[in-house]
Amino acid sequence: xxxxxxxxxxxxxxxxxxxxxxxxxxxxxxxxxxxxxxxxxxxxxxxxxxxxxxxxxxxxxxxxxxxxxxxxxxxxxxxxxxxxxxxxxxxxxxxxxxxxxxxxxxxxxxxxxxxxxxxxxxxxxxxxxxxxxxxxxxxxxxxxxxxxxxxxxxxxxxxxxxxxxxxxxxxxxxxxxxxxxxxxxxxxxxxxxxxxxxxxxxxxxxxxxxxxxxxxxxxxxxxxxxxxxxxxxxxxxxxxxxxxxxxxxxxxxxxxxxxxxxxxxxxxxxxxxxxxxxxxxxxxxxxxxxxxxxxxxxxxxxxxxxxxxxxxxx
Numbered sequence: 001x002x003x004x005x006x007x008x009x010x011x012x013x014x015x016x017x018x019x020x021x022x023x024x025x026x027x028x029x030x031x032x033x034x035x036x037x038x039x040x041x042x043x044x045x046x047x048x049x050x051x052x053x054x055x056x057x058x059x060x061x062x063x064x065x066x067x068x069x070x071x072x073x074x075x076x077x078x079x080x081x082x083x084x085x086x087x088x089x090x091x092x093x094x095x096x097x098x099x100x101x102x103x104x105x106x107x108x109x110x111x112x113x114x115x116x117x118x119x120x121x122x123x124x125x126x127x128x129x130x131x132x133x134x135x136x137x138x139x140x141x142x143x144x145x146x147x148x149x150x151x152x153x154x155x156x157x158x159x160x161x162x163x164x165x166x167x168x169x170x171x172x173x174x175x176x177x178x179x180x181x182x183x184x185x186x187x188x189x190x191x192x193x194x195x196x197x198x199x200x201x202x203x204x205x206x207x208x209x210x211x212x213x214x215x216x217x218x219x220x221x222x223x224x225x226x227x228x229x230x231x232x233x234x235x236x237x238x239x240x241x242x243x244x245x246x247x248x249x250x251x252x253x254x255x256x257x258x259x260x261x262x263x264x265x266x267x268x269x270x271x272x273x274x275x276x277x278x279x280x281x282x283x284x285x286x287x288x289x290x291x292x293x294x295x296x297x298x299x300x301x302x303x304x305x306x307x308x309x310x311x312x313x314x
Contacts, residue, residue, distance in 0.1 A: 003027070004023055004051065004052075005052060007019055007020075007052070007053040008053050008054070010090075011053050011090075012083075012086040012087065012089070012090050013086075014082050014083045014086040015053065015056065015083050015086050015087050015090070016053065017079075017083070018079055018080065018083035019050075019051065019052075019053045021076075021079060022050065022051055022057065022062075022065065023051055025065060025066075025069045025071050025076075026051065026065075026069065028069065029068070029069040029070070031068070031069070033047050033048060033051065036065065036068065039064075039068040040061060040064035040065055040067075040068055041064060041278060042061045042064065042278060043213075043278075045213060046061070047061075049219060054219050055218065055219050055222070056083070056084060056087040057080075058224070059077060059080060059084075060234075060251055060252075062076055062077060062080050063076070063077065088223070091221045091223070091241075094221055094242075095221055095241050095242075098195070098221075098241075098242065102195070196242065197216075197242060199216040199219070200215065200216045200217060200219075200242060200243065201214075201215045201216065202215045202217065202243060202245070203242075203243055203244060204243070204244040204245065204285045205285045206285075207243050207244070207245035207283045207284075207285055208245070208266070208283060208284050208285045209268065209282050209283070210282060210283055211282055211283075212238070212240065212243075212245070212247050212280065212282075212283050215243065215283075217240040217242065217243035217245055217283065218238070218240070221240055221241040221242040222238060222239065222240045223238070223239055223241075223289075224236045224237065224238055224239075224249075225237050225238070225239045225246075225289035225292070225308040225309055225310070226289070226292075226293075226294065226306040226307050226308040226309055227306050228304050228305060228306035229304070230296045230298060230302055230303060230304035231298050231300060231302040232252055233250055233251060233252045233253050233257060233296060233298060234250070234251045234252055235248065235249070235250050235251075235259060235294050235295065235296035235304060235305070235306050236248065236249045236250075236251070236294060236306060237261070237289065237292050237293070237294045237306050237307065237308040238280070239286070239289040239292060239308055243283070244285060244286070245283040245284060245285050245286060246261060246263065246283065246284055246286045246289060246291075246292035246308060247261050247268070247280055247281045247282060247283045247284070248260060248261035248268075248270070248280065248281045248292075248294035248295070248296075249278060249279070249280040249281075249294075250270075250272065250278065250279045250280070250296050251278045253272040253278065253279055254272065254298075254299060255272050255273060255299075256271065256272060256299040257271070257272040257279070257296065257297070257298045257299055258270070258271050258272070258296065258297045258298075259272075259279055259280070259281060259294065259295070259296045259297075260281065260294070260295045260296075260297075261281045261282075261283075261284055261292060261293070261294050262284070262292070262293050262294075262295070263284045263285075263286045263291050263292050263293070264291070266284050267284075268281040268282045268283070268284060269281060270282075286308075288308075288310060289308035289309060289310055290307070290308050290309055290310050291308070292307070292308040293305055293306070293307050293308070294306050294307075294308075
């Protein structure tokens with residue numbers, strides 16, 4: 001049984017080649033994915049996604065892998081740069097497709113409803129055809145007879161006796177509709193749910209307070225949209241356009257370091273518990289990456305913040 005699963009078919013060729021290069025480094029080192037995670041400070045789940053082509057490895061993770069496998073970090077980061085640009089282009093294409101799908105579904109909701117067909121006439125002559133002449137004659141005879149009956153009734157009513165001179169009794173006014181009866185509310189078509197990639201389990205407000213890894217928001221259209229160095233650590237604003245949510249990540253940390261993501265009056269915090277491991281907060285729904293701010297406070301009392309910026313045009 002092969003160690004690695006096939007990479008996704010839709011991967012850009014440069015991204016595919018870079019993922020294969022990472023796999024070869026791990027294979028030559030003889031390390032398991034768990035051992036790579038332990039030595040680089042990135043989680044096993046993250047490395048499974050990096051090596052599986054489902055998430056692009058950040059530069060710091062690539063440098064850490066080069067160090068633990070004995071590879072040349074300069075050569076590896078040189079390969080990383082064009083692959084990262086190709087990954088960003090793929091994300092932008094995915095974003096445009098998702099925007100087109102949402103716009104199409106919105107147009108479907110607001111489309112004018114179909115008008116009902118006009119009712120058929122109460123009396124309709126039978127179709128003529130071979131053998132149908134007798135039916136047509138009977139139909140016409142019935143119409144003539146009905147007209148004669150109606151004419152006779154009108155004449156008799158107009159020539160009635162003295163009783164006809166009396167004024168007709170006034171009809172009682174029609175009863176007003178009961179006040180207890182209320183009109184039925186107009187029917188509204190519910191807006192369709194947004195189309196999300198397979199496995200992604202939240203969107204916008206439903207992502208607030210949730211883990212970006214378990215919801216798969218960290219797998220789809222995710223970018224670091226802001227970063228700042230705080231002492232030896234790096235604080236980042238991470239944003240998923242697919243999930244319309246942001247979270248904070250703190251790298252190169254020690255136990256006790258703290259990181260916070262905020263957007264308006266909402267905030268989520270995380271505290272580093274394990275040595276050498278990246279830490280990230282839970283998510284907040286945001287109106288674009290520029291609405292998010294990530295701040296770090298280290299155990300040596302150093303602090304700093306990074307604000308998200310819109311990178312869609314990059």
